[in-house]
Amino acid sequence: MRQKCLLLMAIVAMVILPISQAQQNFITVASTTSTENSGLYEFLLPEFTARTGIDVRVVAVGTGQAIKLARNGDADVLFVHHKPSEEKFVADGFGVERFDVMYNDFVIVGPGRDPAGIREEQDVGRALRLIADSASTFVSRGDDSGTYKMEISMWMAAGIDPATSGSAWYRETGSGMGATLNVASGLDAYTLTDRATWLKFRNKGDLELLLQGDRRLFNRYGITMVNAEKHPHVKSQEGQKFIDWILSAEGQAVINAYTIDGQQAFFANAAQ
Secondary structure, three states, rough: OOHHHHHHHHHHHHHHHHHHHHOOOOOOOOEEHHHHHOOHHHHHHHHHHHHOEEEEEEEEEEEHHHHHHHHHHOEEEEEEEHHHHHHHHHOOEEEEEEEEEEEEEEEEEEEOOOOOOOOOOOOOHHHHHHHHHOOOOEEEEEOOOHHHHHHHHHHOOOOOHHHOOOOOOEEEOOOOOOHHHHHHHHHEEEEOOOOOOOHHHOOOOOOOEOOOOOOEEEEEEEEEEEEOOOOOOOOOHHHHHHHHHHHHHHHHHHHHHHHEEEEEEOOOOOOO
């Protein structure tokens, strides 16, 4: 009887121990809704897990919120797209070092009838002034995301501050990129979006891509290890393996291989 009990205990230990180990072999990445909504992680992360056995759990929020999570030690790695905020995160001692990973661009989409007449514009400032002057509905994320930071910087450069002017035509969603595009589609409104999320978005309705190509709409993504000196529980070894793989020739090739409807969504630039 005793031998049977010992054998049963050994079998249970053999089953439970690997499961427990597997549950612990993961990292948390604080990232953006744009990388999540675009479908990149569904394509990218299984390749890393297959290579290393490390699972990646993504918390997809706006860049500002992602940085707050990382500052609080609620993530092991930060993967976002607002370089000044990322550099401040490192300068304040919460991150180890920031690395360029990839880029794409922001675009303005809006109703096909284009009431503001921005379709022929190539200058984002002039396009925004046309939208404001015509009081055409514009939907903003209205959060602390990298996309919102870019949008506001473009409004300010155009000499317009719609967020504080009480403009009825300017709407804020306080939501991610996919949700904001849904609102824009429902209202036949203009909005600023990253190209990858726009390509992936299926509820376009009458929305069309109306402005692209302005060099000021360059959208770069960076990756940073959370500083274990600030948060000793951070999984530095596993997190560094993820960063090293993302920056490696293999990881960069996977990023370049991701397409949406035949169009490359992101362009790897770690080696540049």
